[in-house]
Amino acid sequence: MQKPGNPYGTHRVIEPKGVLPQPALRVDNNFTKIYDNEILCDVITLNIDAASFTDIKDRAGNDPEKVAKTMLDIVSQFGKHKNPRTGSGGMFIGKVREIGNSLKDRIGLKKGDRIASLVSLSLTPLRIDNIKKIHMEKDQVDINGQAVLFESSIWAKIPNDMPETLVLAVLDVAGAPAQVDRLVEPGDTVAVIGARGKSGLLCCYQAKKKAGPSGKVIAVVHRLEGREDVDNAPFVDLSVVGKADQALELLETIEKVTDGKLCNKVISCVSRENCEMGAVLITKDKGKVYFFSMATSFTKAALGAEGVGKDIEMIVGNGYCQGHAELTLNLMRESGYLMDLYTRRYC
Numbered sequence: 001m002q003k004p005g006n007p008y009g010t011h012r013v014i015e016p017k018g019v020l021p022q023p024a025l026r027v028d029n030n031f032t033k034i035y036d037n038e039i040l041c042d043v044i045t046l047n048i049d050a051a052s053f054t055d056i057k058d059r060a061g062n063d064p065e066k067v068a069k070t071m072l073d074i075v076s077q078f079g080k081h082k083n084p085r086t087g088s089g090g091m092f093i094g095k096v097r098e099i100g101n102s103l104k105d106r107i108g109l110k111k112g113d114r115i116a117s118l119v120s121l122s123l124t125p126l127r128i129d130n131i132k133k134i135h136m137e138k139d140q141v142d143i144n145g146q147a148v149l150f151e152s153s154i155w156a157k158i159p160n161d162m163p164e165t166l167v168l169a170v171l172d173v174a175g176a177p178a179q180v181d182r183l184v185e186p187g188d189t190v191a192v193i194g195a196r197g198k199s200g201l202l203c204c205y206q207a208k209k210k211a212g213p214s215g216k217v218i219a220v221v222h223r224l225e226g227r228e229d230v231d232n233a234p235f236v237d238l239s240v241v242g243k244a245d246q247a248l249e250l251l252e253t254i255e256k257v258t259d260g261k262l263c264n265k266v267i268s269c270v271s272r273e274n275c276e277m278g279a280v281l282i283t284k285d286k287g288k289v290y291f292f293s294m295a296t297s298f299t300k301a302a303l304g305a306e307g308v309g310k311d312i313e314m315i316v317g318n319g320y321c322q323g324h325a326e327l328t329l330n331l332m333r334e335s336g337y338l339m340d341l342y343t344r345r346y347c
């Protein structure tokens with residue numbers, strides 16, 4: 001007889017009691033008996049959130065053995081992969097091992113199906129038995145281990161027209177292009193910061209699709225290395241090199257290329273801290289900034305914008321919006337350029 005679980009997974013929270021699994025400090029990752037509304041998966045690969053993985057690699061001096069140790073420590077301490085410094089997680093792909101009795105007949109999933117979790121590892125109970133391989137440049141880690149998804153967790157079956165690791169990579173950031181789809185209007189000037197990154201290029205594609213020929217997509221890249229990825233992209237109108245943490249320099253650059261008009265929409269896809277003011281300064285008054293980056297500080301953005309007298313709307317990067325997985329996978333199917341580039345990068 002399986003125990004009934006809470007739809008949001010609070011039955012797994014050990015500490016502090018009463019909070020939901022994401023803000024919880026520690027969750028129960030003992031999967032000997034699952035609850036009646038859980039999906040138990042054998043995990044194949046973890047995709048660690050870019051802000052978190054960048055932080056882990058930095059602290060480990062880029063040594064894969066130290067990265068592995070840090071990851072194992074996080075999971076053994078907290079029962080989930082929530083980096084205590086960034087607060088963020090990632091997602092996983094895995095194979096369904098067991099489905100709780102109350103879910104079995106109503107979710108269209110069966111034992112053996114391969115799925116991608118679309119909820120953060122920062123709330124997903126996870127056990128790592130051993131780390132098989134760390135893909136340092138892809139933010140992906142092959143493991144033996146298990147995880148459970150809750151009744152309220154979202155997931156997607158792995159489509160069979162794309163490589164699994166590519167699906168894992170793009171679904172991790174599916175919220176970004178899907179929110180861009182809602183935000184960008186025809187004729188907009190859109191700046192994407194961190195444009196060469198995984199979410200950045202997807203956002204550039206969707207921004208151009210929505211802004212149309214009268215709009216402009218400006219790709220802001222961090223450094224010259226790899227700039228060709230945005231320069232060759234048929235959906236980028238213009239690329240500039242600029243560091244978002246050097247806000248005044250970035251402002252000067254964007255003023256030059258927009259004749260001082262700045263941008264109606266700014267999308268922040270960076271993986272490092274202190275980039276809030278770069279995004280704020282290059283946004284027109286009454287424009288909007290979408291902070292997808294997990295390295296964003298609410299305090300720095302809110303007080304920083306106030307401090308420079310910017311009347312702009314700032315949007316927290318909710319990783320979920322309806323239809324985000326479908327939109328992102330379709331975007332990959334539509335764009336031969338992205339499919340080629342991401343296959344080279346992530347497969």
Ligand SMILES: NC(=O)c1ccc[n+]([C@@H]2O[C@H](COP(=O)([O-])OP(=O)(O)OC[C@H]3O[C@@H](n4cnc5c(N)ncnc54)[C@H](OP(=O)(O)O)[C@@H]3O)[C@@H](O)[C@H]2O)c1
Pocket residue numbers: 049050051052088172173175193194195196197198199200220221222223242243244245246269270271272275291292293294295317318319320
């Ligand atoms: N909101 C959500 O639900 C959600 C979900 C998943 C991920 N995220 C977050 O989204 C962000 C992007 O993820 P991703 O997977 O696309 O990361 P990614 O592929 O690592 O891309 C990040 C990009 O940011 C650039 N960058 C770093 N510092 C910068 C700076 N000071 N100025 C300008 N650009 C800078 C990097 O440039 P270089 O390559 O040249 O260093 C890189 O191209 C991360 O913070 C991640 O944690 C959020």
